[in-house]
Amino acid sequence: MKFKLFENKNCFITGATGGIGKQIALQMAANGCNLFLTATNSAKLKSLKEEIEASQDKKRNIFYQAGDFNKIQDINKIIALAKEKMLIIDILINCAGIFVVKNLSDSSLEDFETSFNLNVRSAFIFCKEFSKGMVKKKWGRIINIGSSSAYTGYKKTSLYCASKHALLGFSRSLHKELKDHNIRTFCVSPGAVKTRMGKLIENQNFDTFIDPKELARYIVFVVSFDQEMVSEEIKLNRVVIE
Numbered sequence: 403m404k405f406k407l408f409e410n411k412n413c414f415i416t417g418a419t420g421g422i423g424k425q426i427a428l429q430m431a432a433n434g435c436n437l438f439l440t441a442t443n444s445a446k447l448k449s450l451k452e453e454i455e456a457s458q459d460k461k462r463n464i465f466y467q468a469g470d471f472n473k474i475q476d477i478n479k480i481i482a483l484a485k486e487k488m489l490i491i492d493i494l495i496n497c498a499g500i501f502v503v504k505n506l507s508d509s510s511l512e513d514f515e516t517s518f519n520l521n522v523r524s525a526f527i528f529c530k531e532f533s534k535g536m537v538k539k540k541w542g543r544i545i546n547i548g549s550s551s552a553y554t555g556y557k558k559t560s561l562y563c564a565s566k567h568a569l570l571g572f573s574r575s576l577h578k579e580l581k582d583h584n585i586r587t588f589c590v591s592p593g594a595v596k597t598r599m600g601k602l603i604e605n606q607n608f609d610t611f612i613d614p615k616e617l618a619r620y621i622v623f624v625v626s627f628d629q630e631m632v633s634e635e636i637k638l639n640r641v642v643i644e
């Protein structure tokens with residue numbers, strides 16, 4: 403299904419080379435968006451750009467810049483290039499994330515900082531920066547990828563759970579703050595997904611995990627509504643949990 407709403411919109415995606423980010427990028431391009439992609443690895447971003455271009459019948463503008471979100475100078479470089487290439491970001495998708503699997507006693511201050519730099523701070527910075535243009539344009543969409551860990555605690559993932567709870571709280575506030583400017587903020591919280599990160603989940607059957615392609619289709623669908631109705635907080639569960 404294609405949604406006219408997205409035609410020629412500028413969409414910025416973090417974690418674009420990841421299992422979920424890549425599927426969202428493909429879907430957004432298929433729906434007519436121009437893309438700005440980020441992740442840590444420039445070669446992977448280049449090959450993703452080429453793959454997306456080859457999959458589309460119509461030409462889209464696709465830009466990318468690699469960077470490590472632990473480094474503010476990298477984030478600033480990404481923002482500067484995105485503004486130079488696109489002027490305004492219409493749709494921001496914060497999908498980059500890190501999943502630290504450690505008991506509390508093994509978790510370091512560095513683990514804490516990396517978890518929050520990736521899962522919370524980067525979303526804060528990109529939301530703050532790109533919402534300025536959305537406010538001017540009186541239209542915008544922000545999609546923060548949360549997790550089932552935003553709603554509960556699990557053993558050995560206290561930092562991940564804490565950071566995703568923070569992202570959910572941040573998203574709830576943003577939704578209330580920005581909706582008067584016609585900017586809708588979504589927090590999409592899936593259970594385990596069949597990706598590289600999903601492989602780190604212990605004692606669970608990977609075969610029962612959510613298909614990232616189906617997840618991306620669902621996200622694009624939910625965000626496509628542009629009238630009075632909004633579903634700003636979305637929890638997506640697996641049918642079978644084993």
Ligand SMILES: NC(=O)c1ccc[n+]([C@@H]2O[C@H](COP(=O)([O-])OP(=O)(O)OC[C@H]3O[C@@H](n4cnc5c(N)ncnc54)[C@H](OP(=O)(O)O)[C@@H]3O)[C@@H](O)[C@H]2O)c1
Nearest residue numbers: 417419420421422441442443471498499594595597599600
């Ligand atoms: N998989 C799951 O079971 C699951 C469930 C619920 C929610 N989520 C959430 O969904 C989002 C995407 O997860 P995924 O499963 O697609 O994970 P993934 O396949 O591991 O992808 C993670 C993405 O984040 C990027 N990234 C990692 N470290 C970075 C850094 N220091 N600076 C900038 N970017 C960095 C990676 O870039 P490189 O490719 O360059 O490393 C990659 O593009 C995350 O926010 C995650 O918490 C995942």
